[in-house]
Amino acid sequence: MIDLQRLRAVLRKELTQLLRDRITLLLIFMMPLLELFFFAYAVNLSVDHIPTAVCDLSLDVRSRDFIDALVASGYFDIAEYAAGEADVIAALDEGRVRAGIVIPPDFAAQVARGQGEVLIILDGSDTYSVQAAYSAATAIAQHHALDLMVEKLRRQGQTFELMPVESSVRVLYNPTLDGLIFIVPALIAMLLQILTVNLTAQSIVREWELGTIEQLLATPIRPLELILGKLLPNLIIAAVALVLIALIGFVGMGVPFRGSVLLFLFLSLLFAISGLGLGLLVSTVAHTQNEAESITSMLMLLSMLLTGFIYPREPMPAIVRLVGDLIPLTYFVRIVRGVVTRGVGLTLVWQDVAALAIYAALAMYLAARFFHLRLD
Amino acid sequence: MDERVTLYARNLVKVFHTRRGEVRAVDGLSLEVHRGETVGLIGPDGAGKTTTVRLILGLLRRTAGESGVLGYDSMRDPFAIRAATGYIAQRFALPPDLTVQENMRFFANVYGVPRHEQRDRIDRLLAFAGLLDFRSRLAGHLSGGMKKKLALACSLVHNPRVLILDEPTLGVDPVSRREFWNLLNDLRAVEGVSILVCTPYMDEAERCQRVALIAEGRLIACDSPAAIRRQVAGELLECRPSDVRRAKALVAELPGVLEVQTYGPSLHIFVDRADERRAAIVAALEAAGIRCRGMRRIIPQMEEAFISLLRRRQEREHA
Ligand SMILES: Nc1ncnc2c1ncn2[C@@H]1O[C@H](COP(=O)(O)OP(=O)(O)O)[C@@H](O)[C@H]1O
Ligand SMILES: [Mg+2]
Numbered sequence: 184m185i186d187l188q189r190l191r192a193v194l195r196k197e198l199t200q201l202l203r204d205r206i207t208l209l210l211i212f213m214m215p216l217l218e219l220f221f222f223a224y225a226v227n228l229s230v231d232h233i234p235t236a237v238c239d240l241s242l243d244v245r246s247r248d249f250i251d252a253l254v255a256s257g258y259f260d261i262a263e264y265a266a267g268e269a270d271v272i273a274a275l276d277e278g279r280v281r282a283g284i285v286i287p288p289d290f291a292a293q294v295a296r297g298q299g300e301v302l303i304i305l306d307g308s309d310t311y312s313v314q315a316a317y318s319a320a321t322a323i324a325q326h327h328a329l330d331l332m333v334e335k336l337r338r339q340g341q342t343f344e345l346m347p348v349e350s351s352v353r354v355l356y357n358p359t360l361d362g363l364i365f366i367v368p369a370l371i372a373m374l375l376q377i378l379t380v381n382l383t384a385q386s387i388v389r390e391w392e393l394g395t396i397e398q399l400l401a402t403p404i405r406p407l408e409l410i411l412g413k414l415l416p417n418l419i420i421a422a423v424a425l426v427l428i429a430l431i432g433f434v435g436m437g438v439p440f441r442g443s444v445l446l447f448l449f450l451s452l453l454f455a456i457s458g459l460g461l462g463l464l465v466s467t468v469a470h471t472q473n474e475a476e477s478i479t480s481m482l483m484l485l486s487m488l489l490t491g492f493i494y495p496r497e498p499m500p501a502i503v504r505l506v507g508d509l510i511p512l513t514y515f516v517r518i519v520r521g522v523v524t525r526g527v528g529l530t531l532v533w534q535d536v537a538a539l540a541i542y543a544a545l546a547m548y549l550a551a552r553f554f555h556l557r558l559d
Numbered sequence: 560m561d562e563r564v565t566l567y568a569r570n571l572v573k574v575f576h577t578r579r580g581e582v583r584a585v586d587g588l589s590l591e592v593h594r595g596e597t598v599g600l601i602g603p604d605g606a607g608k609t610t611t612v613r614l615i616l617g618l619l620r621r622t623a624g625e626s627g628v629l630g631y632d633s634m635r636d637p638f639a640i641r642a643a644t645g646y647i648a649q650r651f652a653l654p655p656d657l658t659v660q661e662n663m664r665f666f667a668n669v670y671g672v673p674r675h676e677q678r679d680r681i682d683r684l685l686a687f688a689g690l691l692d693f694r695s696r697l698a699g700h701l702s703g704g705m706k707k708k709l710a711l712a713c714s715l716v717h718n719p720r721v722l723i724l725d726e727p728t729l730g731v732d733p734v735s736r737r738e739f740w741n742l743l744n745d746l747r748a749v750e751g752v753s754i755l756v757c758t759p760y761m762d763e764a765e766r767c768q769r770v771a772l773i774a775e776g777r778l779i780a781c782d783s784p785a786a787i788r789r790q791v792a793g794e795l796l797e798c799r800p801s802d803v804r805r806a807k808a809l810v811a812e813l814p815g816v817l818e819v820q821t822y823g824p825s826l827h828i829f830v831d832r833a834d835e836r837r838a839a840i841v842a843a844l845e846a847a848g849i850r851c852r853g854m855r856r857i858i859p860q861m862e863e864a865f866i867s868l869l870r871r872r873q874e875r876e877h878a
Binding site for chain 2: 186188189191192193195196199200203204393394395397398399400401402403404405
C-alpha cells in the first residue's frame, strides 16, 4: 500500500522545507521555552490569599499568634470566623472559603506540652489551593512546633490524592516550589500539545493556501503517504522540543521528577501522536492559515480551562467535562502528574494511557478518512 | 473503444452544492483527445474548464456521465490515471522553498522514476525547458515564465503519454507564452504526447489541432480552428463609432446585417456581403449623427466565431 520511494520523497521535501525556514524553526523551539518560563512564574505568583474560615475554640494568645502567622504568610486571608467545625465545613461546601482551620480548646496547654494539634480542612476539589495551603500551613505549624492534622473534604467522584508525605516534607520550607511542581509538568504537556497540533495543521493548511495541494493530489501519492510524510518530521521536532523543555523544567527549574524517565518519554510519544492526529483533524476543517490559527487558539484556551491543567475538573458540569474529554491534554495532565510528580508506574495511570491510545488511533483514523482526497 | 482516443469525457456532469444553491459547473460535456493531438478547451472564466479537467483526473467526484484516460476510468482508477498523466493545475504552485533541482527530484520520486534514470531525465528536461542554469535557484525566486516552464518540466518527468494543462500561460509575458507553446508543439509532434489545454486566450486556440469551445459547462463547438472560423456566417466589418451602444442598436436593424458584436470601442458587424453593405451602414450611422471611423473589412478570428456560435446557441434554446 505504502510506496517507500514516494513516502521518502515527501519526507525529504518536508524536512528540507523545515530546515530551510530557519526563523520558523527557531520559533518552534524558542516559543515553548519562553512560554514555559513566563507561564510557570505567572501562574505561580497568582496563588495566595486563599479565603479561609477559622474556628478558634481556644481564643487565647497562642492561637492568635498562630492565626496572625497564617495571615502574615500571605497565603491565607481570613474570610470568616466560624463557631464550630461544622460551620467551617459548611463554608467550604458553599464555596465561600477554600480552606478551614480549627484550633482546639486546649491549644495553649498542648503547645506548652510541645504536642499542639491544629486541624486544617481543605477543599479537596481545588487541587492547586490545597497544595499551596497545605504546604504553607505545614511550614507555619512547624514554626509553632505543632502537628498538623489534615482532612480533606471529599466531593463526589473526587479522586485527588495529596502527594506522599515524605515528598512534601522536602519542600516544607520552600512552599512556592509547590506551585512549580503542580504547574510545570502539566505545562510541558500543554506546550507539547500546542506544538504538535500547530505544526501539523499549519504544514497541511499551508499547502492549501499555496495551492500546492492540488498538484500533490494529482500525482500518484496516496493520502496515507502524504499524511505520514508530513507527520513523521513533526514527530521528530516534537521529540526534540520535548527533551529541551523537559530539561529546562526538571533540571533548570529544579522541579522534581520522581517517576521513570523512560515511561514518561514513551507516554509523551503517545501523547504527541494524538496531538498530530488532532492537528490533522484541524487541517480537514481549516483551509487557510488564519482559520487554522483561530481553531488552535480556541483549542489552547479550552485546554487551559477544561483539562485540569489549572482548574480542577471535578466541580465542572458534566457537559463541560465532556468537552474537556475531547482534548488529549486532559488524559495526559493526569498521566504526567502521576508519573512525574507522584512517581507512580503504569499500573496506576493505565486508564488514562488507554484512553490516550484510543484517542490517538481514533484521531488518525478520522483524519485519514476525512483528509481531502478530492477537492470537492 | 477507438485505439487513438487517449482521453475522453462523455455526457460529463458536475453539480456543486453551495450555500446559494446548485451550480451546474459542467453540464453534459463530451470530448475526445486523440494520440498526438493538442485539444484546446476554450471558454471564458467560469465556463467549467478547471472543473472538467479535475473530473477527468478524479480530483472531483462526478455527478453523472463518464470520463477516462488511457482506458482507465476517472473514478475507479484515479491513481493509474495520475501515474500516466502530467498535470499543471491552474493555480500551479511548486513548493517555493525547494530549488529547481529539488522540485524535479521530488516529482521524479513521486512519479516513481527509477533512481538511475533520474539524473539523465532531469538534465534533459531542464535543458528542454531552458532551466539548466537555474538548477539551484529556489522555485519561489523564478520569474513567472520560468515557473511555468519548471512546472512543465516537473509534469513531464515520468514521460507521460497524456498532458493536461490548465491555463498554463496565465500571467506569462507574450514572449514566454510563445516559447511555452513551442515546447508543447515539440512534445506533441516529436513524442506523440496527447495534450488537453485549457485557456481563455482565443489566440492560443489557433495553436491547437482542435478546439472545444465551452460556455456554462456546455460544449458549443468542437472542431479545428479553421473549421470553427468557417462556421461563422457572412463577412465581417469593423469600425469605431462615436456612440457604440446606439450604433449597435441601429446597425442591427439594417438590411443584410446578420449579427453585431461590441469589442470595447469597436463594433464588429457580420453582413452577407461586406462590399455592398459598407456604404449603407456608414450612411445610416451618419444620418443618426454618429461619426464612424476606420470602417474596414477583417477576417473573423476565433473570438468572433466563439461569440457568434454562443449567440446562435442561445437563440436556438430560447426559440
Ligand atoms: N469547489 C466548488 N464549489 C462550488 N462551485 C464551484 C467550485 N469550483 C468551481 N465552481 C463553480 O463552477 C463554475 C465553473 O468553474 P471553473 O471550472 O473553475 O471554470 P473555469 O476554469 O472555466 O474558469 C463556476 O461558476 C465556479 O464558481
Ligand atoms: Mg479555471
